[in-house]
Amino acid sequence: MSKENKMRGYRNMLGLTQEKLGKKLGISKQSYYNKESGKTQFSDKEKLKIKNLLIPLFPDITIEDIFFKQKYAKVKSAKNGIKAKIKAVYRRPNQRTRLRKNNKTQAKARRVVLLGI
Template sequence: MSKLRGYRVMLGHTQTDMGKILGITKQAYSNKETGKNQFNDREKVKIRDMVRKIEPTITIDDLFFS
């Protein structure tokens, strides 16, 4: 999930910020970003939409499965 971390940093967000945006705790977000747990579909869409501000053609597959 280092790709996801990279995009988060490029967007200027901390793990705490992302947790608040997604409605989960910082720890829950951290566990998902590091691959210990999986993001649900709603979270994936929200993250993809955020990343599209800097990478307009990014897909969910690009972010989470490649």
């Protein structure tokens, strides 16, 4: 997730348009658009205002969480580790899976005997 998409997501969580969030920050809609799309940087004052707007939704949020990718990269790598563990669990057939497979095989064998195939 890029910084731009992250900022857009936070804005959507606040239920604000680019124009309304721009007004809260004291900038025009076009200026906000340029900042959200990554063409220009948010000033430190604007970053602080955005953080303060997000505190009711995320009490422990920091400016680093909002504007920098480092924390996201850590979460992403942790997420990949969890995915690997989940895949490993699903690769191992459990008792139910084995029983279902055996029941299907036995059912096919019964059909073959009954139909005389």
